[in-house]
Amino acid sequence: MARVKKGRAIHGWLIVDKPAGMTSTAVVNKVKWAMNAQKAGHAGTLDPEATGLLAIALGEATKTVPYITDALKCYRFSVRLGQATNTDDTEGEVITTSDLRPTDAEIEAALPQFVGDIMQVPPKFSAVKIDGQRAYKLARDDEDFEIAARPLYVDEMLMIERTDVDHVLLEMTCGKGGYVRSIARDLGEFLGCYGHVEWLRREWSGPWETDDGVTIDVINELAKTEALDEYLLPVSEGLGGLEELRATPEGAAKLKVGNAGMVYNGAAEYGDEVWVSFEGQPVAVGIYKSGEVHPTRVFNL
The missing domain is CATH 3.30.2350.10 (Pseudouridine synthase)
Structure with missing residues (x-):
């Protein structure tokens, strides 16, 4: 049963x-x-x-x-200048300090280094897996390990406010897989003063x-x-990044059981990934080919 x-x-x-x-x-x-x-x-x-x-x-x-x-997602966050921590945020222990404090102009000039297609090393206290184990578990056990850099797309990096000599408020718009803590750490190292995230907030996502x-x-x-x-x-609402096509009644019936189904004409081109609706409800996600959509995901609504 x-x-x-x-x-x-x-x-x-x-x-x-x-x-x-x-x-x-x-x-x-x-x-x-x-x-x-x-x-x-x-x-x-x-x-x-x-x-x-x-x-x-x-x-x-x-x-x-x-x-x-x-x-894309947008994060607003405060960087504490002059201190590096082992977790790259306020939860960890301070491991390095500096009396150097960059000027506003120096911070502004450094931000373009973190825009576009960049490589980023996740924090050691993160859920990244190293040989099957979570990095944060290895870090808590004081294990010696390295995390490989991984690509990140950063659409925009803005300096919102220099709240005081020790703090700067930034805003980053980026793709998936971004670690704000790594940005704060790397910015501090680039400026020669060290840094970590004091707080962060995700402002929007998709x-x-x-x-x-x-x-x-x-x-x-x-x-x-x-x-x-x-x-x-x-x-x-989770499909807003894809073109919507409407299924014919016969097409909807076929798509619901995982077969290619006919759709009405729309703005999609051959080979595009699209989502298909019928009577206002999503039926499937798939690839558009010559008047049909070949489903890769089917919804049971």
Whole structure:
């Protein structure tokens, strides 16, 4: 006999304004419990002490997570100049200090080094896997190890404010896989003064801004009630980066069972990845070829 899944088959996105002190996994678990959902996941981890937008996918929306993790994201963060820590943030121990403080002009001049396609070494206290083990576990055990640099696309890096001689407020817009702590560390090293992140906040991610987010307090208050469902956004909001095509009735029936299906004419070109709707609901994601879409993901809504 097939195993019965616990919870509701509820589908969509819940945008959360994550508070400091919670892991991203804890937020997912809180939302899953509050909405009595069968399935939930998030689109892009935030460090426990980071705040801001965390997009939680429920049910069939989890199939659209890759399109949000691949989208641009914006972080605002404060860098403490003059100190390096072993975690690259305030949670760690200060390991190096400097009395040197760069001028505003020197900071501005350094920022272009961190724009475009760059290589970035993740912090040693991170979830990156080294020979099957998490880097942070190795770091806690004082193991000697190196993390390979990995590519990151940074669309924009702005100096928002020099709050005082020891602090600078920055804003970074980047692609997936970015570590703000690494940016602060590398900027401090480039300037010769060292640095670490004092706080950071994700301002927006893909199509959503923090103003779209619901707080943990509201989630707790409305848990297990229909009122919380009103904050749920459609599955299709996770597909905004793809062209939408509408399926014919016959095409929709074929796509739903994983076969290529006919679609009405749209703006897509041969070979484009698109998403297909029928009667306002997403049916599939796939590749458009000569009037048909060949599905790679199928939605059961």
